[in-house]
Amino acid sequence: MAPRTVLVPLFDRVQSLDVTGPVEVFAGAGPALGDPCAGYRVLTATLDGGPVRTSSGLTLTPDHALADAPAPHTLLVPGGQGTRDPDPRLVAWLTEHAPRARRIVSVCSGAALLAMTGLLDGRRVTTHWAYCDELARAHPRVEVDPDPIYVRDGNVATSAGVTSGIDLALALVEEDHGRDVALTIARRLVVFLRRPGNQAQFSAQLAAQTARREPLREVQQWITEHPDGDLSVEALAARARLSPRHFARAFQTETGLTPGKYVERVRVEHARRLLEDTGGGVAEIARSSGYGTPEAMRRAFLKTLGTSPAEYRRRFRAPLEA
Known part of the structure; x- marks a missing residue:
């Protein structure tokens, strides 16, 4: 089976763990399957193809400019301080391209970026507990549930703060490749295999x-x-x-x-x-x-x-x- 492409859009002041946590999970699928080329092809991209600085000061260098990135199976939108005043070009790119992905995922305040595109209208979603009220006020057509660590609504999955992105990524790997593969990855990362989505954020x-x-x-x-x-x-x-x-x-x-x-x-x-x-x-x-x-x-x-x-x-x- 050809690997599924996972594309992670990057932007200035992104939360580094929102990116690296799920990326480590998806990247671990190949070794867990016994074939480094199997599982997922994980790519990152920025608007202009240049590096970005995370909210913690790390510099991330992308694989592509968004305009040159291949169409993904899974589009994973991270959160971070940069979601509060995003570049309009990023929102426009997401509005056009996110609906083409087979699976749309957000971590933490990445849900705010998706909400700006209208993709979350009429859907049940979650985000970091600190941003739930703000998201609900800004987007009244979005049903914001502040309690669970992640929520699945059709082909859209949203997760709460930082480490819950790992939980959601493990759940997606389990869905794609089975429990044994997800368990192998979880053991290597020394995390729980799967906290269920309805587990409270606290x-x-x-x-x-x-x-x-x-x-x-x-x-x-x-x-x-x-x-x-x-x-x-x-x-x-x-x-x-x-x-x-x-x-x-x-x-x-x-x-x-x-x-x-x-x-x-x-x-x-x-x-x-x-x-x-x-x-x-x-x-x-x-x-x-x-x-x-x-x-x-x-x-x-x-x-x-x-x-x-x-x-x-x-x-x-x-x-x-x-």
């Missing part, structure tokens, strides 16, 4: 503020590492060497979440990862995630995610044990 640890006081920070870390432990307020308070009442008040003040809500988020996230990436039985996963019974985990999933563990696993195709 994990429990990111959604909560990091506590200022060291005992509370240690408790946060301990919860994450021991979801199956005794995570009652009394047990956590003893670990922090505080009274239960003082601990509960201090934890919520410093993290923005009650201890119970934080524990709930950590346990659901732990169970989700196991359902996505292992073949363990539901009862086993319930125990290791701190739920006394599969029914308790089922209630937590229905409350938090609106779906059962079995349906969640089926949706994301994690293999079940025989």
